[in-house]
Amino acid sequence: MWQLLRPAALLLLVSADTRAADFSKAVVLLDPQWDRVLRNDSVTLTCQGAYPVEDNSTKWWHNGTLTSKQTSSYFIADAQVEDSGKYKCQTGLSAPSDPVKLEVHVGWLLLQPTQRVVNAGEPIQLKCHSWKKTPVVKVQYFQNGRGKKFFHWNSDFRIPKAKLEDSGSYFCRGIIGTKNESSESVQITVVQDLETLQTVSSFFPPWHQITFCLVMGLLFAVDTGLYFSVQRDLRNSKEWRDGKVTWSKDP
Numbered sequence: 001m002w003q004l005l006r007p008a009a010l011l012l013l014v015s016a017d018t019r020a021a022d023f024s025k026a027v028v029l030l031d032p033q034w035d036r037v038l039r040n041d042s043v044t045l046t047c048q049g050a051y052p053v054e055d056n057s058t059k060w061w062h063n064g065t066l067t068s069k070q071t072s073s074y075f076i077a078d079a080q081v082e083d084s085g086k087y088k089c090q091t092g093l094s095a096p097s098d099p100v101k102l103e104v105h106v107g108w109l110l111l112q113p114t115q116r117v118v119n120a121g122e123p124i125q126l127k128c129h130s131w132k133k134t135p136v137v138k139v140q141y142f143q144n145g146r147g148k149k150f151f152h153w154n155s156d157f158r159i160p161k162a163k164l165e166d167s168g169s170y171f172c173r174g175i176i177g178t179k180n181e182s183s184e185s186v187q188i189t190v191v192q193d194l195e196t197l198q199t200v201s202s203f204f205p206p207w208h209q210i211t212f213c214l215v216m217g218l219l220f221a222v223d224t225g226l227y228f229s230v231q232r233d234l235r236n237s238k239e240w241r242d243g244k245v246t247w248s249k250d251p
């Protein structure tokens with residue numbers, strides 16, 4: 001019974017845990033979606049969480065320090081390097097969110113990937129963002145120093161289905177006015193879907209079932225073994241007694 005109860009209790013714990021994570025932890029969303037922006041860009045962070053009826057205020061932390069902002073949206077109109085760092089939020093009926101990292105860079109061009117870690121088969125999309133959206137021409141995207149794509153007018157570079165070999169260090173460059181400008185490089189990692197599967201299955205490992213079967217099998221084996229050995233012992237002792245009886249009769 002204990003062997004049956006334990007996996008059930010574990011499953012209950014796991015589901016209670018995911019339910020708590022789903023409903024009571026606040027989430028910080030970025031609009032636009034980029035977690036790396038250029039100086040003077042505008043960014044809106046929005047806190048998603050449950051509010052009690054009487055209190056619509058939101059708590060915002062920047063680099064671990066509680067800020068004076070209390071609205072559900074944290075608007076940064078003119079991003080500066082000091083706006084970089086980790087943002088967390090919390091509403092009256094939520095636990096503090098996981099931190100969201102924002103990077104504010106100084107430069108003419110910035111490579112903005114939709115994701116830095118991509119599952120194989122999913123798209124990779126890179127934007128060559130320019131300071132204050134200044135027009136850029138002859139835009140070229142590079143992977144590990146090799147030119148991958150050229151656009152006469154600035155466009156996003158899209159790989160519809162990422163392969164493992166699309167991992168690497170990417171940057172873009174182009175002409176702004178008369179100047180030839182380059183972005184810093186960003187590491188993009190393509191992972192096999194398997195990793196996601198492994199992560200998911202590690203939350204629900206078949207270990208409980210395996211252990212359960214092993215323990216039951218072992219108990220059965222021990223039980224059967226005991227049964228036969230007791231039976232043999234009984235038979236032996238009977239034979240021995242009979243033998244003894246026979247032997248004691250002899251003289």
Ligand SMILES: *[C@@H]1O[C@H](CO)[C@@H](O)[C@H](O)[C@H]1NC(C)=O
Pocket residue numbers: 039040078080
């Ligand atoms: C951009 O930010 C700089 C400070 O980093 C500031 O001096 C400048 O006025 C801003 N430019 C615009 C157009 O907002």
Ligand SMILES: *[C@@H]1O[C@H](CO)[C@@H](O)[C@H](O)[C@H]1NC(C)=O
Pocket residue numbers: 056057058070071072
């Ligand atoms: C809360 O709601 C009131 C009334 O709708 C509004 O005036 C106030 O600005 C809100 N406060 C926040 C922090 O959103």
Ligand SMILES: *[C@@H]1O[C@H](CO)[C@@H](O)[C@H](O)[C@H]1NC(C)=O
Pocket residue numbers: 062063081082083084085086
């Ligand atoms: C927050 O941390 C980031 C990086 O650690 C730093 O660049 C930024 O200046 C910090 N800002 C404040 C206001 O503490």
Ligand SMILES: *[C@@H]1O[C@H](CO)[C@@H](O)[C@H](O)[C@H]1NC(C)=O
Pocket residue numbers: 138175180
């Ligand atoms: C920009 O500079 C690189 C070398 O730094 C050069 O190879 C490339 O041709 C230049 N691009 C244009 C469009 O002039």
